[in-house]
Amino acid sequence: MELLPARTPFALRLLLAVASGGIYALAYPPVGWRWLVLPGVLGLLIALQGQRGSKALAIGFLHGLAVFAVGLSWLYELFAVWAFFLWVVLAVFPSMFAHFQGLASQRGVKGWHFAAFTAANWGSWEYIRSELFWLKFPWLSVGSAIGPNGWLPWIGVYGVGALVVFGTALISLRHWKGGGASFALVLGACLVVSRHAEPRDDDPATVKLGGIQGEEGTLQDLLAATRTLLPEGLHYVVWPEYAVPYDIRANVKEWNLVQQLCRDRDITLTFGTQRHEAGGEVWRNIALTVDPSGARGEHNKVHPVHFFNDGVAGTTALPIETRHGKVGTPVCFDCDYEGVVRHMTAAGAEMFVVPVMDAKRWTARQHDQHAELMRIRACENGRWMFVCTTSGVSQVIDPSGMVHGRLGAMVEGVLTGSMRRESGLTFYTRLGWLTPWLVLGTAIASWILLLWPKRRDKAEEGVPA
Structure with missing residues (x-):
């Protein structure tokens, strides 16, 4: 079930996209309220419900523009008005995420499958933007907002981001128990991280x-x-x-x-x-x-x-x-x-x-x-x-x-x-660095299936069997 009524005016969806982008940016310094990244992502997923094509692209783009213009406002100190073009380039990635979210919804992907696709879709565009794109820019990832935690030595910052988005996607679909369990895993990983003892002077290491x-x-x-x-x-x-x-x-x-x-x-x-x-x-x-x-x-x-x-x-x-x-x-x-x-x-x-x-x-x-x-x-x-x-x-x-x-x-x-x-x-x-590659491989396979022309019943097309 969707959290936002299907008849919600598109203008309100755009407003939610922008507001959630601003909230997302506040998860990072100088404000640094880390868990604001959750409503930041959730607001985008809710705004996208039932949207596809140019509308989904617009929602994702405005969300991304708000994230990077607010979170990376200091780029203006380096590049003046040219910073706007950098924010626009970075906003393309959440826009592409939104586009494929719309395709998945249009194809009837639902429930846990949709949440898993959302995690892979987000994680892949974030990884491409951060590590693979020519203009590599790893700042403001979901995992970095969460900060040091017990999952990082296992699946790294991009794996943590995908896990958080998976739980957020379940919440957006009203799968409260599944979303709560996912967040409990992340919260538990944050709580188990402890400060190492100060190295002793008599320790040869x-x-x-x-x-x-x-x-x-x-x-x-x-x-x-x-x-x-x-x-x-x-x-x-x-x-x-x-x-x-x-x-x-x-x-x-x-x-x-x-x-x-x-x-x-x-x-x-x-x-x-x-x-x-x-x-x-x-x-x-x-x-x-x-x-x-x-x-x-x-x-x-x-x-x-x-x-x-x-x-x-x-x-x-x-x-x-x-x-x-x-x-x-x-x-x-x-x-x-x-x-x-x-x-x-x-x-x-x-x-x-x-x-x-x-x-x-x-x-x-x-x-x-x-x-x-x-x-x-x-x-x-x-x-x-x-x-x-x-x-x-x-x-x-x-x-x-x-x-x-x-x-x-x-x-x-x-x-x-x-x-x-x-x-x-x-x-x-040793091996956990492969996590974003596995996520990306899963997403690429999903993208291909979503872009592949959907087979139609020949009888509907008037073609003799």
């Missing part, structure tokens, strides 16, 4: 770290801040992405200063810099790791930021061998997507340090939303993560996605904390 959060400092400022960094006995220091926005190894004097710092303080240092090739015509955005013996290795950013001159994309995601075990050093945007951290973990990364550049002019809203994605990656792969940014949010995150230390947006300062090397692999790292 413990590593003490410090990070410098600052956007406008010079190399001399970073060197001075690191020399005065407290507490004593730090093993590892992290500077942000673009801390040294040129090829430091091409400047012998400055490169020697960095190496001397590591020798004097007996630390391992990871920081953002560049590597130039082909006479400087080609450059790469890298996280360089150094210790008293010299350079230990580098990671070339795999996912440069769209529309920015962010260097040539890297093609590998491997940890760095250090005195403190194997350390993953993804750069900023690499952690927005599920693959880089997972590949590094599978290759033996025992913990992560992440240099990040989130500019002040992008606003605290952007910083706080971005910080949530780091927590998702830590929880999916069961690893400690130390994030050091230019203007926030720097964090110490445990393998359950819980924050042990935080330096907020728009401030300068230092963050210190301890992490523990981990070696076990979550199910997600």
Whole structure:
């Protein structure tokens, strides 16, 4: 049974689509009322009931436009009026979701089958938008609104999103028990997540770290801040992405200063810099790791930021061998997507340090939303993560996605904390990452069946049997 009467004016359905999109956006920072994602999705499903064709497309599009214009309003600070076109492109994905919802309804898909199709349909368009489309954009997914939970190490953020939408779809069909059971599974998974104990100083797997959060400092400022960094006995220091926005190894004097710092303080240092090739015509955005013996290795950013001159994309995601075990050093945007951290973990990364550049002019809203994605990656792969940014949010995150230390947006300062090397692999790292692919395969098969011309009774067409 439908929750919205069939004769409801189309204008009211459009209004519901827009309102539910705005509600959906409030599930994310700066408001961050996570469970508003449920009425946000539910409102869209109710508005779509009984609608198909251009009407379904319009409902889905307006819902998506409200989600991204409200939730990603900070894009205006980056692109001015061009941000509107980005919101329009992103709104195409919920519009396509709505189109296939209409086809499924038209074909008579009902009950549990319709709820399962809804979950696969939503999960697939969300995954395409986030990971497969040229303009990959993983922000504002349903699973990221839910946050760290017990399902992430099993089915990942996209699997969690599909599970939540499945329960919401059952509620929209008045299958109260089934929807309640689905939500109970998600709520239970949130409640079972617990903060890891602080790593003990006497544990040989413990590593003490410090990070410098600052956007406008010079190399001399970073060197001075690191020399005065407290507490004593730090093993590892992290500077942000673009801390040294040129090829430091091409400047012998400055490169020697960095190496001397590591020798004097007996630390391992990871920081953002560049590597130039082909006479400087080609450059790469890298996280360089150094210790008293010299350079230990580098990671070339795999996912440069769209529309920015962010260097040539890297093609590998491997940890760095250090005195403190194997350390993953993804750069900023690499952690927005599920693959880089997972590949590094599978290759033996025992913990992560992440240099990040989130500019002040992008606003605290952007910083706080971005910080949530780091927590998702830590929880999916069961690893400690130390994030050091230019203007926030720097964090110490445990393998359950819980924050042990935080330096907020728009401030300068230092963050210190301890992490523990981990070696076990979550199910997600091993096989669970295939969940969105299974969902996508199911959806594609369903889409093909829905688009296939429906067979009609020959007698109805007047064709002799």
